[in-house]
Amino acid sequence: MKEQAGLREVFLGALDTTARATFEGMPNLDSMLSTLIHEGRAGGRGLTVSDAAFLQHVARALPADAQLDAVEKLRLGDLFLACACAAGDDRALVLFDAEYGRDIDLAIARSGNVDLGKDEFRQLLRNKLFVARDARPPKIADYAGRGDLRSWVRVTALRMIVDIVRQRAGGKEVPMEADMLGAVPAPQDDPELEYIQRVYKSEFKGALQDAFANLTARERNLLRHQVIHGLNIDQVGALYRVHRTTAFRWIEKARKALLRETRAALMKKLQVGSSEFLSIMRVVQGDLDVSVRRLLVSDIEHETKT
Numbered sequence: 001m002k003e004q005a006g007l008r009e010v011f012l013g014a015l016d017t018t019a020r021a022t023f024e025g026m027p028n029l030d031s032m033l034s035t036l037i038h039e040g041r042a043g044g045r046g047l048t049v050s051d052a053a054f055l056q057h058v059a060r061a062l063p064a065d066a067q068l069d070a071v072e073k074l075r076l077g078d079l080f081l082a083c084a085c086a087a088g089d090d091r092a093l094v095l096f097d098a099e100y101g102r103d104i105d106l107a108i109a110r111s112g113n114v115d116l117g118k119d120e121f122r123q124l125l126r127n128k129l130f131v132a133r134d135a136r137p138p139k140i141a142d143y144a145g146r147g148d149l150r151s152w153v154r155v156t157a158l159r160m161i162v163d164i165v166r167q168r169a170g171g172k173e174v175p176m177e178a179d180m181l182g183a184v185p186a187p188q189d190d191p192e193l194e195y196i197q198r199v200y201k202s203e204f205k206g207a208l209q210d211a212f213a214n215l216t217a218r219e220r221n222l223l224r225h226q227v228i229h230g231l232n233i234d235q236v237g238a239l240y241r242v243h244r245t246t247a248f249r250w251i252e253k254a255r256k257a258l259l260r261e262t263r264a265a266l267m268k269k270l271q272v273g274s275s276e277f278l279s280i281m282r283v284v285q286g287d288l289d290v291s292v293r294r295l296l297v298s299d300i301e302h303e304t305k306t
Contacts, residue, residue: 004030010052014059019066026068036076043077047084047092057083061144078149085130086141093130100153107157125160151203203269204262211261219254226251 011033012024023029036058037051049057058079062070084092101122108121129140143152212220225231225239237247 004033007033007051007055011055011059014056015062016064016066018064019059019062022067032071036071040076040080040083043075044080044084045077045092045095047080047089047095049080049084049087049089053087054080054083057086057141058145060141061146063144074145075147075149076145078143079145082140082143082145082149086138088130093126100150103150103154104157107154107161124164125157128160129156203266207262207265207269208258210265211258214261215254215257218250219257222251222254223258 008029011029012020015023026032033055037054040049040054040058058071058074058076061074061079081092081096085096104122104125130138132138139156143149215223222236225236231239233244233248233251236251237244240247240250242250
């Protein structure tokens, strides 16, 4: 009982003041903490982290406005690994490399014009992730457990590449699409590119679906007429009884709206900036028209059923 009370205090003490007010009145808090520990260890790759250290790590990962359901969404196994890595556990660092080393290698392999060897880049990233600086915890401690750790590692690696390129360009903004990726080979000739496409496909599909849902009915219809029905600008203009210039402007506006909404949704899903988004779109852009066609067909089928 005394040990459980101590764990409760550790957890509450590490929470933001606002979140602490939410959790400290929770009647089954002790039971929830026991579940956190159990599930963290179950997915923690057999690593050893003290109960107090893990609960403190989880508490710090929760946002200031966290509600009780926020705990249920945490990826506790990944948080357990991150906690062990932040503590400098040698075995955890080895496991991290084994699981995510390929993602790091792919980031540098796709970086094009960055004059940096794989081993050098890995070391720079390891220092960024696992070395505390100026009394601040290592970067890995920033992983909040609200998304897949692999995606977080990929994004961190991409951001580091952007920083390296920007530093070597004297602080100027350097778009990844133009200055880092270079010429992208055909997927069938590049197993690494195929891997990246597989990794991002689900995120891209979800973002595109979200974006499509945010279009107006006319925008969806315009895309349907062009993509599904194969109508040209003159035919679309005749259908809406407007000049072809107006039809062209409408269609372009619809396509730009879809791309803009996809961009916003994907950046939110992956927590990336504009430069990283450009690199992802460079990889998955071949799926854009195919995905739009599928969404339009699905839209037609839905209207038919209703």
